Each structure stands twice: as structure tokens, then as C-alpha cells.
Amino acid sequence: MWGSANEKQEFGLLYPYFYGTSEERNYAKAIKTIKKLAISGYIPAIFTLGFASEFGHGIRKNDNMAFENYMRAAKEGYPSAECGVANYYMRYRPKHNACEHNPQAAVKWYIRAARHGNPGAQCNLAGLYLSGHGVEKDPEEAYLWASMAVYCSSIRFRSAEVYRDQAAELIDDESKGRVEQRWLALKDQLPYDWSEHSVYWRKLWEEAQGLESV
Template identity: 30%
Template sequence: MRTFSLLAYGLCAGLAGGGPGFALDASRPQSGAAAVTIPVPGPSFKSERDAFRSGIRNYNSGDKAGAVRALEYAATKGHSPALWKLGRMYADGDGVAHDDLKAFEYFSRIADAHADDGPDSPNARFVSNAFVVLGGYFVDGIPNTYVKPNVARAREMFQYAASFYGDADAQYNLARLYLDGQGGAKDSRTAARWLNLAAEKGHAPSQALLGHLLVNGQGVPRQAARGLMWLTLARDAADPQKEGWIVEMHDKAFAQVSDNDRQVALIYLEQHMQR
């Protein structure tokens, strides 16, 4: 399998300076920059896997402090799932104080160490998601830190995860940038292709946005019935509390299209469900 090297993007320059690796921000200070400080916990573990399992057990039982201690031990050994879990905890303020910079640096360590891991590797889902999260941070930057907005870099992050790992979240985020012309040229057709790839994986936001484009003929040939099919699939899969916009988009399209389009959409939907 051919490795999709980040060298193609000109990004390999070392995360923390000097050595080979994934340079997440060329403007990052080489000294004095904030860094993830990982204390070595008191309890001993047989291995980083043992520490990770202990951390997850503690997390699931509600002992978030114990989880962090165990996960930090595993993270010192470069254990990707532990790095990812800590990144998520700091990004969400889950059992720890919310800290986007710490989250960014945990995810950065995964991307730096495992950028060339193949899509079938044990760490693939953690690596892929790390690129997606890092891309999100580069869209807006992290206020009062060295992580500045860099939408072109965000597009590269999403592009890598979308193409090499086939990550549906990355494909959706990349499509949004193409639709808005952020970080590069505006290209609705390319956006639609990425949305279609993610939609076929059952990614509800991609199904909804693709459906919206097709119903309205926005940058692509109008296919109202097929668009309504995608919107119906998205509505059925969406969480109304978190993704109310999908329900609203579906209802608006349903009222907009003709009766014939609605009937054809049902046929498309039945065919899709039988695949």
C-alpha cells in the first residue's frame, strides 16, 4: 500500500522543532512555548496498555482524576488511544479544566508520530480523528496562544484525513471549506463529491448538505428527488436536540419540491435501503 506522505504537503519539519515529523504550525515558538506537562503518576503499571485499561475503567466508574493519572502514564509511552482520550477530555472539559491548547498538543503528538500509519493500522481511527480535530483548531485558532487561524492548513489537515483515511468527518469539513472558498478556491462540484463519499457512509450532516445542494441545484445539476432522498435519510438519523438544522433543512425542502419529486424520492429511498 502506498503511503500518502505528508511530505507532499511540505509539512514535515518537526512538531517541536528541528527533527523530522509533522509541523503543525511553522510559527510555533521554538522555546518558551506552552507544552503538555505530563507528570509520572505514583501507581505503577505493567505496561502502557495496562495503564490505558485502568484509565478507562476509572473513567467509566466516574473516577476522572484516577483516569487522568493512568492515561497520562500511558501517554508518556506514546500510547495513541491514551493521548486521544486525554485530548478529548481537555477539549470537552470532561473531568479536567477545559484547555484547548492542551488538547491541541495531545492530538498533535498523535499526528506527529503516526501520520504515515496506514488506514488499516490499529491506530488509524485515532490518527484520523486527530487530524480532523487539529483542522478544526486551525480554522479558528486558539485565542491567546501560538495556534493562529490558518484555514489553508486546516484544508490540508482535512484533505489528508479525507483522502488517506476516508474519514467521513474530514470529508464533510473539507466539503464545507470548498463550498465557502475558505483556504483555497471555491468549488461546489468538488464539495459535492466529498459530501457524496461521506453520505454513502451514513454521515448525516453530509447527507443533509448534499441533499440541500441537489434540491436547489447549488453548484451542481438540480436533482430534487435525489436530494430529498438524502435529506430524508439525514433527518431520520439526526439527533433533533443537537442537529435541529437537519430537520429544518429537510422540512423546507419537502415543502419546496413537487409531489412527483416526493414520490420519486420514496422510490430512491427504498432502493437505497435495499443496497
């Protein structure tokens, strides 16, 4: 989907430095290669550079750099980056100067990420449809996206389960039937291999190991 075979292999081999065991993890060791791949335009590396900048993983914490890199990757349709952009638009505590607080813009990016199968965005979108923050309240939409988050997540997603159950109490059987039809249609498409960054990176790592052993 993104990048050459060589870029995917080089990036894939960095997976343990971010998501491996405590002994394997070494953010700083991976950052030099991630920066190089990001400069070349490799989208997963651009997102990772944003992620590292947001949380200070192997690089100085910098919200402006995080948002800039998230936006670069989001404009190319990378779901975790779309969710990252939305999170910045939604967040106003702790204070940052990366962008304005704009719940409506956040909803737009959450919707894009949710439709690309990102479970974090799906869960956040469900919460907004329940609260009416940045969008009109719509428990039917909340039920749909919370259900999708539960389905798409690589681990048990308890927050999404809570939103799903809360939304279910607010809609009737006819509404649930409509959601069920939409859920089944989405379920046939989502998630993509690249819907969730850590899952996609692990897939690239597994493929890279296979290439290395040949």
C-alpha cells in the same frame, strides 16, 4: 478503524478538553498531544488539528493548515474531514486562500462523507440538491439525504428537517416510495461509530476510561 489501541486511548482521554464542560475545556492543553499523534499519522488527530486550525482552538487560526489536515484525513476516508474539505471548497466568504471556490468539488466530497454517514455532509448535500448549486436540482436526492441527516445526527437536526420537508413538497408518492427503499437500505448501515467526529471521540473517551480503570 484507525490507529493502535494506545493511540486511541491517548486521544480518547483528550475529549473533555474539546467537548467537556466549561471548566474542563482547555484546547491549548490538548494541542501538544494532538500534534504528536497527528505527526505519527493518527487520522482522528489529524482531523482535530485541522479543526483547531480552522477555528483557532488552542492554536493560531490558519485556513491553509486546516485545509491541508482535512485533506490528509479525508483521503483516508474520515467522514468529518471529507465534509471539512467540502466546506472549504464551497465557502468563499469569509475569504480564504486555502483552495479555490469549487462547488463541483465540494459536492464530490459531500457525497463521500454522506455515504460514510456524516450528518453535516448529508444536510449540506440535501441543500445543494434543492438549490442546484454545484449539482443539478434533484428534490428526490434532497429528500433522501435530508432524511438520512435527521436519522444519523446525534442531536435534533432542525436544518435537515427543513430541507426534508421542503423536498417532500416537490416530489410525488412514487418518488417518496423509491426514496423510502433507499433510506431503509442505508439505515441498516449508517451511521458508523466514526461518522461524526465528536460522537466517535466521545466513544473513544468512554473506552479509554474503561481501560484506565482496569
